[in-house]
Amino acid sequence: MCEPVPLETWVTGPVRDTIAGMRADPWHSAVLDHHRDEIRTELRKAGASPDRAALTLYLHVLGHALDYVGTGVPGDALPLTPVHGTGMDWFTIRIAAACQLALDEGIIT
Numbered sequence: 651m652c653e654p655v656p657l658e659t660w661v662t663g664p665v666r667d668t669i670a671g672m673r674a675d676p677w678h679s680a681v682l683d684h685h686r687d688e689i690r691t692e693l694r695k696a697g698a699s700p701d702r703a704a705l706t707l708y709l710h711v712l713g714h715a716l717d718y719v720g721t722g723v724p725g726d727a728l729p730l731t732p733v734h735g736t737g738m739d740w741f742t743i744r745i746a747a748a749c750q751l752a753l754d755e756g757i758i759t
Contacts, residue, residue: 654710657702661749661758668738668746669753681734685747686754705752709745716741 672678689708690700698704719728719741730739752758 654706655713657706657709657752657758660706660709660745661752665746665749668742669750672736672746677734678736681736681743682747682750685743686751689744689748689751700751700755700757702752702757705748705757709748712741712745712748716745 669682672682693700693704693708719730730741732738733740733743736743749758
């Protein structure tokens, strides 16, 4: 089993750019906030708090699910449909929202 990617790695680079792009548009920002709040609620329902360990594991699982869905084999990947009128797929939004939650909680600066 591979080690999870550190939370800092998730929050930097392209994900940080995705968050900034979403924050620049009121609708996209509202979608980001909605998904961030959903993740916080899901973690609490599972008995976890939005801390480094829980968010790292959450992103680890999302990353593996995305790898499975987008296998990289032509014709073998499931289509990732844009959601909420954002032009982004659910995985992209969810990863950005988990990283935004880490920023909001002060886990990452």
